[in-house]
Amino acid sequence: MAILNSDQDGVFKSLSDSPPAHCSLNIKSFSLITEYYPEDAYESGEFEAGGYKWKLVLFLKGNKKKNVEDHVSLYLRIAGENSLQTGWKVYVDFRFFLLDQTKRAYLVFEDAFTKQKCFHGAMLDMGFDKLIPLDEFTDASRGYLIDDTCVFGAEVFVFKETRISKGVSVSRIQYPRTNKHVWKVENFSKLDAKCYDSEPFSFGTFEDQKWIIYLYPKGIDVGMDTHLSLYLSFEADHEKTSPPVTKVFAEFSLHIVDPKRAIQKSSPKVKYCFTAGGRGWGWPRFITLGGLGRFWKSDTCSVEAEITVLGIARGPGDSGEKATPPEPKVVHRINEEPCDSCGKNASMHSTFKWSIGCFIFASCSALLLSLGKGGATWRLGGSWIRPNNISKDKK
Known part of the structure; x- marks a missing residue:
C-alpha cells in the first residue's frame, strides 16, 4: 500500500490493489444521480459488518448543510439504530475507497487523526465533508469518473470482525421506452x-x-x-x-x-x-x-x-x-x-x-x-x- 499524504483536510490517503471488503457502491450513471439528488444525499442499500448494519451516504456535489461546495462528501451511517439497546455505543475503525479505473487501483481515505470512532444515538453518521475536490473527481485523466461511471467502497471494522456483503449498483436505461x-x-x-x-x-x-x-x-x-x-x-x-x-x-x-x-x-x-x-x-x-x-x-x-x-x-x-x-x-x-x-x-x-x-x-x-x-x-x-x-x- 502506497502512502500519498497524511493530513490534507484531515484525510489520510493511500493506494491499494485490494477491493473493499464490506461494501462496493457501483454508480453506472453519475449524471442520473446528480440530476435526482442535486443537493440531497444519495444513500446506498444496507450492508453488514461486525454484526451491525450500515449505509453509505453520498453527496456528489458537496454537503450543502455544512456549506461544502466543489467537493464530494461521503459518510458512514449506522442503520437499524431503533433495534439497538438504550444507551448503545459502537466503536469502529472505517475507511472509504474510490476506484481509479485507469490504474485498476483504489484510492483509500482514512481519518488522519483518529482511528477509533464512536457511533451512538446522537452521532449516527461520520465521514468526510471534503473527501475529494469535485474537479479532481470529474477529471477523466484521474480515472475516477469514466463514461459516467464511478465506484465507491467501504470497510468497517468493529472489534476486528469483518463480513462480506453484496454491492450496490445504479445504472441508467440507455434507450428508455x-x-x-x-x-x-x-x-x-x-x-x-x-x-x-x-x-x-x-x-x-x-x-x-x-x-x-x-x-x-x-x-x-x-x-x-x-x-x-x-x-x-x-x-x-x-x-x-x-x-x-x-x-x-x-x-x-x-x-x-x-x-x-x-x-x-x-x-x-x-x-x-x-x-x-x-x-x-x-x-x-x-x-x-x-x-x-x-x-x-x-x-x-x-x-x-x-x-x-x-x-x-x-x-x-x-x-x-x-x-x-x-x-x-x-x-x-x-x-x-x-x-x-x-x-x-x-x-x-x-x-x-x-x-x-x-x-x-x-x-x-x-x-x-x-x-x-x-x-x-x-x-x-x-x-x-x-x-x-x-x-x-x-x-
Missing part, C-alpha cells in the same frame, strides 16, 4: 369504499418492478369530498432477480380516459425516484367530482398510467419493514385481467377483495412552477403515499 397500462373501472358510480388499488402490473423486461395505481373515488387529504385522488406506487419482486431492485428513477403521468379512449384529464409529467415498498407520488386533487359527470351515462372510465423508466438501483436494499400507521385503513382491490403495455383495456369484475392498507400522507398542495427552454411546467397538488398491501379475501 414509454409504457402504458390501462385500468378499466366499471360501475364507477357505485364505488363506495374509500380507496381502490389496481392489481400490480409490470412491463416486458422489467418484470421485477411491480406498479400499483391507487384511486380514491371521493378524494383524500386536501381533495376529500371535492376531488377524485390518484396515486402511483412501486414494489419490487425479489423473486424475479438478484440483487433486487431498490430504487427506480422514472418519469410518469396519469390520465382519466373515457369509454371512447379519449383522455379527459391528465396530470403533468413528473420525474420521481420510487423506493421499493416506500412512498409513491400522486395528486389528491386530480379531477373535481363535478368533472366526473360525463362518465355517468356509461358508468365506466379508465385510469391510464404512462411510465418511462430512466434508471434502476439494485442491491441489498433496506430491511423491508413497513411503517406502523396510527390506524389501519381499508382498501378495496378491483380484480382485473392482464393489460398489455400498449394500453389495451383490462376488464373489471364485480367481485372485490379486501386489503388491509397502511398509508402515510405528507401533503404538498403548493403550486410549483419550473421554467426551462421549453416553457413552463406546472405541478398541482402533489402528495406522498406509502402503501402496505396485505390482501385478504372478503368473507
